[in-house]
Amino acid sequence: MAWFSSRKATKETFSEDIWMKCPKCEKHIFKEDWQNSHKVCPKCNFHGKLTAWERIGITLDQNSFVELNSSISPADPLNFHDSKGSYKDKTSEAIKKTGLKESVVTGTGTINGLSVVVAVMDFRFLGGSLSSGCGEKILRASNYSYDKNLPLIIFSASGGARMHEGILSLMQMAKTCAGIARLNEKNIPYLSVLTDPTTGGVSASFATVGDINIAEPGALIAFAGRRVIEETIKQKLPDDFQTSEYLLEHGFIDTIIHRSEMKTKLHQILSFYGR
Amino acid sequence: MTSTKELEKKLAALMKSPDLFEKEIRDLKSEIAISRGGEKSLTAWETIQVARHKDRPTFKDYVTGMFTDFIELHGDRRFSDDLAICGGFAHLGGESVMVIGHDKGKTIEEKGDRRFGCALPDGYRKAMRLMRLAERFGIPIITLIDTQGAYPGLEGEERGQAEAIARNLVEMAQISVPIICTVVGEGGSGGALGIGVGDKVMMLSNSVYSVISAEGCAGILWRDGSKAPVAAEALKPTAESLLKLKVVDRVIQEPSGGAHSDYAGTFEALREAVLSELRPLKKIAPAKLTKKRFEKFSAMGIYNE
Numbered sequence: 001m002a003w004f005s006s007r008k009a010t011k012e013t014f015s016e017d018i019w020m021k022c023p024k025c026e027k028h029i030f031k032e033d034w035q036n037s038h039k040v041c042p043k044c045n046f047h048g049k050l051t052a053w054e055r056i057g058i059t060l061d062q063n064s065f066v067e068l069n070s071s072i073s074p075a076d077p078l079n080f081h082d083s084k085g086s087y088k089d090k091t092s093e094a095i096k097k098t099g100l101k102e103s104v105v106t107g108t109g110t111i112n113g114l115s116v117v118v119a120v121m122d123f124r125f126l127g128g129s130l131s132s133g134c135g136e137k138i139l140r141a142s143n144y145s146y147d148k149n150l151p152l153i154i155f156s157a158s159g160g161a162r163m164h165e166g167i168l169s170l171m172q173m174a175k176t177c178a179g180i181a182r183l184n185e186k187n188i189p190y191l192s193v194l195t196d197p198t199t200g201g202v203s204a205s206f207a208t209v210g211d212i213n214i215a216e217p218g219a220l221i222a223f224a225g226r227r228v229i230e231e232t233i234k235q236k237l238p239d240d241f242q243t244s245e246y247l248l249e250h251g252f253i254d255t256i257i258h259r260s261e262m263k264t265k266l267h268q269i270l271s272f273y274g275r
Numbered sequence: 276m277t278s279t280k281e282l283e284k285k286l287a288a289l290m291k292s293p294d295l296f297e298k299e300i301r302d303l304k305s306e307i308a309i310s311r312g313g314e315k316s317l318t319a320w321e322t323i324q325v326a327r328h329k330d331r332p333t334f335k336d337y338v339t340g341m342f343t344d345f346i347e348l349h350g351d352r353r354f355s356d357d358l359a360i361c362g363g364f365a366h367l368g369g370e371s372v373m374v375i376g377h378d379k380g381k382t383i384e385e386k387g388d389r390r391f392g393c394a395l396p397d398g399y400r401k402a403m404r405l406m407r408l409a410e411r412f413g414i415p416i417i418t419l420i421d422t423q424g425a426y427p428g429l430e431g432e433e434r435g436q437a438e439a440i441a442r443n444l445v446e447m448a449q450i451s452v453p454i455i456c457t458v459v460g461e462g463g464s465g466g467a468l469g470i471g472v473g474d475k476v477m478m479l480s481n482s483v484y485s486v487i488s489a490e491g492c493a494g495i496l497w498r499d500g501s502k503a504p505v506a507a508e509a510l511k512p513t514a515e516s517l518l519k520l521k522v523v524d525r526v527i528q529e530p531s532g533g534a535h536s537d538y539a540g541t542f543e544a545l546r547e548a549v550l551s552e553l554r555p556l557k558k559i560a561p562a563k564l565t566k567k568r569f570e571k572f573s574a575m576g577i578y579n580e
Contacts (some may be wrong), residue, residue: 069580077520077577078511082496102578132576139573161464163487163496166510167522170464170486171575174472177444178572185449201486203437204425204465209445223437223465224427232427242432252435 022046024218040259047216047259049196051098052105052122055155059263060109060118068108069140072133073101080164087164090126098124102133103158106141108150112267117145121157123197128158130201131165135172138206142179142190151189151270156207160200173205180206189273191266194221194244194253212254212269215244216262221253282307317481320504322513323489325481326460330535332542333392334361334378337419337459341542342367342374348405354434357398359389359426360470362405367417368550373409375402375470376419379460393426396439399469403443406450415453415553418470423488425466440469447472448569451561455552457527457545458482458514459534474568475552477525478514479545481533484522485512522575525552 020031024046034041038058039048050058056065073095080087095101103125108117119141121128138154145152161169183190192210194203196219203223207213215221222242230237240246247253257265286303289296308321317325325331338345342365350356362375378385379392402418409416425436447454447470454473462471462484478484487495489507494500511517514526527548530540556564 071580073579075577075579078509080509082506082509083498083502084496131578133578135576136578161486163492163510165577166486166520167484167512167517168520168576170468171522171572173441173465174444174448174468175572175575177441178448178472178569181445181448182569184445201465204440204469205444206441208435208438209441221437223425223432223440228427229429229432233429235429237429241429250433250435252438 129162360398421460424463
């Protein structure tokens with residue numbers, strides 16, 4: 001079928017089935033283009049959020065991924081209730097909505113033939129928050145890297161620690177970093193890929209201590225929230241504050257990689273390690 | 276500060292017409308409980324008030340009252356000297372140690388210079404420099420935690436607040452000398468944890484340790500900052516709760532009336548606890564020490580499988 005016949009924007013076909021607005025620039029774009037570019041806007045280069053499984057699909061070789069520790073799910077250690085209900089209900093809702101059991105999917109696979117261990121966070125699951133279960137899965141992924149001598153890649157997408165688990169969520173920062181420390185000692189490569197958003201307790205733990213820190217363009221990467229900072233210092237912050245580009249400029253990111261080139265570049269980097 | 280007796284007198288006066296002054300009576304009762312500091316069992320919110328008490332000992336009080344020969348060491352060798360985290364060599368009961376802690380300051384000027392104990396990345400990097408220095412000479416590390424959290428500001432973000440804390444979490448897992456951490460006041464989130472990874476983690480009985488402040492949590496989950504007392508209960512930030520959750524190894528009982536009413540008693544209790552934990556740790560070989568520390572933090576968390 002010729003390209004013009006499939007994309008003819010007649011009055012009848014100008015519908016939401018075919019068109020969508022870019023969430024960033026708000027220009028009309030073809031849904032098909034958005035999907036084909038894996039949720040990158042063809043007009044403004046905005047990188048939309050991917051689900052963990054979408055990320056695995058575009059990063060690892062077909063049929064190479066084997067999931068690890070898929071049965072880990074949240075408990076409710078504090079019996080936590082807030083004004084909108086219980087943490088238990090929130091987690092069951094998230095499980096139902098996403099088909100995931102925690103905010104991270106972990107496993108092994110290959111990238112253009114090179115074996116790796118990956119942990120991929122999913123923002124849909126309670127904002128990708130770091131919980132006991134999430135921390136445990138990330139630690140086990142790094143332990144698997146350690147035992148099998150395989151590079152570890154973590155894709156972060158998280159609002160921070162999951163406060164419904166109280167102090168235990170905070171401790172996951174120390175726990176995951178203790179896992180990374182062991183990889184450093186054994187000289188096992190750890191690549192951290194920061195995607196939109198990576199904030200709070202995740203930015204202040206494993207996400208910013210990669211041997212190589214990679215970010216997708218335009219991702220929000222922050223420790224404290226913009227509003228909190230503006231309230232503290234009583235000043236308006238620059239527009240590009242806390243973006244990938246800002247962090248690159250200030251020396252906390254090695255490189256920004258476009259989604260379409262991520263797999264190729266990850267493979268290139270890993271091939272330097274000669275494993 | 277109003278004394279407990281004066282508060283009780285006020286309460287007695289109000290009690291004569293309890294219907295009219297219901298709220299005032301409740302507030303006063305809570306203030307009396309705080310002023311007594313743990314004599315009676317406090318709510319989580321009341322404990323937070325004790326942990327933040329303006330007369331509670333600060334870092335400088337500990338280094339002068341509990342340690343001897345303190346030699347303060349300044350600067351991160353990268354950018355600045357952040358006074359919100361203070362550290363240096365000291366002696367404790369005959370042991371040479373590196374003592375590092377958040378310093379909230381006492382006077383208005385001190386508090387301003389120290390941003391009320393909210394550290395910049397420079398503070399966390401200074402702490403790590405001192406820990407590595409101690410490690411080279413086999414000197415154990417004692418940290419005293421007392422902060423609302425890391426400072427949320429432009430310069431902190433610019434200089435990598437997140438990375439500075441994260442780096443400390445990685446490196447504290449590797450340091451081959453004993454590390455004993457004690458929350459002596461407020462243990463506020465990542466800013467507390469940034470000097471809080473140790474072989475033993477302890478809390479003073481009226482201190483608190485939490486992933487987020489009660490006010491912050493109330494603002495997000497209740498959309499109402501005034502619900503902080505409710506959020507405080509839900510977050511379970513007290514020493515007793517953390518002992519149950521196996522996040523801390525030991526709770527050190529403060530003197531009756533709370534740390535702010537008896538400095539000498541508090542220093543004695545903390546000194547005794549630190550020394551009794553330190554001596555067995557010193558006998559453990561470095562490789563085994565870091566392995567055990569890894570296992571300790573690996574075990575933290577509660578989930579289903």
